[in-house]
Amino acid sequence: MTMTTKTSKDAAKFSEKLPSCVLCHAIRDIRAKKKAKRFKRLWPSFSYQNFRVEKELSKDGGAVWKASFPTLEKRIGVPIVVQSYQEKYLEMLLSGQAKQGSAKLVRHGRDWYILLSLTISVEEKQGKKIMGVDLGLIDLLVASVNGQTLFFSGKGLAYTRRHYAELRHRLQKAGAYRALVRLGDKEHRWVTDVNHKISKALIDFAIAHGVTKIRLEDLTGARWTNPQRKEQRKDHGRSLHYWPYYQLRKFIEYKAALAGIQVELVNPDLTTLTCSRCGEVRRSRPKGRWFKCPRCKKIKHIDVNAADNVAQAVSGLAA
Structure with a gap:
């Protein structure tokens, strides 16, 4: 038919x-x-x-x-x-x-x-419990709500992307174009499946902790999510620079809607530079994986600190 x-x-x-x-x-x-x-x-x-x-x-x-x-x-x-x-x-x-x-x-x-x-x-959940979600390259996604956190490491995902990139290079060199098409379809299905699993786990985590609103970073035009940037072209998909964060965001949005949870986008400008406890803003991004505030001396995982800032919308909501 x-x-x-x-x-x-x-x-x-x-x-x-x-x-x-x-x-x-x-x-x-x-x-x-x-x-x-x-x-x-x-x-x-x-x-x-x-x-x-x-x-x-x-x-x-x-x-x-x-x-x-x-x-x-x-x-x-x-x-x-x-x-x-x-x-x-x-x-x-x-x-x-x-x-x-x-x-x-x-x-x-x-x-x-x-x-x-x-x-x-779907009835929208009532309350003011907000969960912040930080997206990145080392940890693909980190969620934080009232001291409870959820991590999704990007280490294994980046390894698999590099594996597919190496296979593509070998197949291109051999001129195996049909195999290239099949490989591309296989990688696409794998990425989509991962995003579905991550978004489902995130919504389950939000429901378990009584979250009524999820705030996500608006990464539109960000350097490491824009395929038009010259800095990315050398990567050839070997890391998480080319991960479909927009697809992940859409999966989170529709699964949250089915659960009656609101989703808002916030500006990510100062989320990694601001102390989520006292609001002190650093001049440069901290080295390593820990954020130490120069004022209140609070030490927190850098992505958890960013997720808490996303929840507070320290740089305002996205237009």
């Missing part, structure tokens, strides 16, 4: 191969992307009116999930594999706590996947 077409006018020739509801949805998708000159492949989409998720009880007392949608000949119900975390939201859909949006069937390799959008109402 794929469509190759240039414009919505060409879709008419598929009218004998696709159900009318799928064809109409395809035409809307094509018209919505006015700048696209050609669609190499357009996966079938369904509205909430003609796509349903159903749950049936099996003979052994277990549950069997099915997706029901129309085809040209008849409506069919197909068994689907549902992960435990997905089952929670599907149960909300069946009970009326979630509203179904559009659905799309997508094939990857030999497997078919359902992309189903849901709208869920």
